[in-house]
Amino acid sequence: MPRRQFLLLLLPAALFFSAFFLLPMARLFFIGASGESGWLAYLAIVTDANYFRALWTTLAVAAVTTVLTLAISSIAGVFLERHRFPGRAALVAAMTLPLAFPGVVVGFMVIMLAGRQGIIGEVFTMFGGERPIFAYSLAGLCMGYVYFSIPRTILTIMAAAEKLDPRLEEAARSFGATPWQVVRDVILPGLRPALISAGAICFATAVGAFGTAFTLATRIEVLPMVIYTEFTMSANIAMAAALSFSLGAVAWLALAVARSASGSTVAAAG
Known part of the structure; x- marks a missing residue:
């Protein structure tokens, strides 16, 4: 050309x-860098105790979300790809439906499940137990992020599982490999690029998610909520911009590392 x-x-x-x-x-x-601190504002995320704590909380929630999402999506994705049964298409459609939900809606769904009037609490009180309320904790936030992340992850895993060669698994079994050894030595290595790519997208999405955090993070501080507070409550636009840029850099770094490790293109999450 x-x-x-x-x-x-x-x-x-x-x-x-x-x-x-x-x-x-x-x-x-x-x-x-336009505020009173100048370029030092970009160091505040590691020198200020509140910002640093919010950063680590954000990264920890994103990491737990990524691990849980990959575990659930890997098992379900491989199973759905390899088995045909009545209602499979409807099940796949239901599991990918959250792609159409904004984060705020996901947050409200977690509240309806594990909030003060949630279904889980109703079940516990029905049997005489104490009503558990964890929608507004780190557990509730992780639940919302996992629910939001599973659809895009499971589609990636299903596409990768379709390309796995079943003859490799048969060969491993013929040499006496146990089911766990087949999973560990054949299936997981075959899914490795997809797992890394999907995990990076999941991690980056959880790091920057705002809608779900805005609905649920009333007792905890994650960086998107800190940025929102700096911008709206404190009118500290410069610090909000510095934290936003730093948060974007963290998400970009996760995707860049995954691109290098997986050896394939990591698409941006929708």
């Missing part, structure tokens, strides 16, 4: 990328 034609085809994408990503990020970067 001639160089000029190549550049003309690339131009629309380059303009779109510049207008909706590079320029806003550059503007955000300089706004973050």
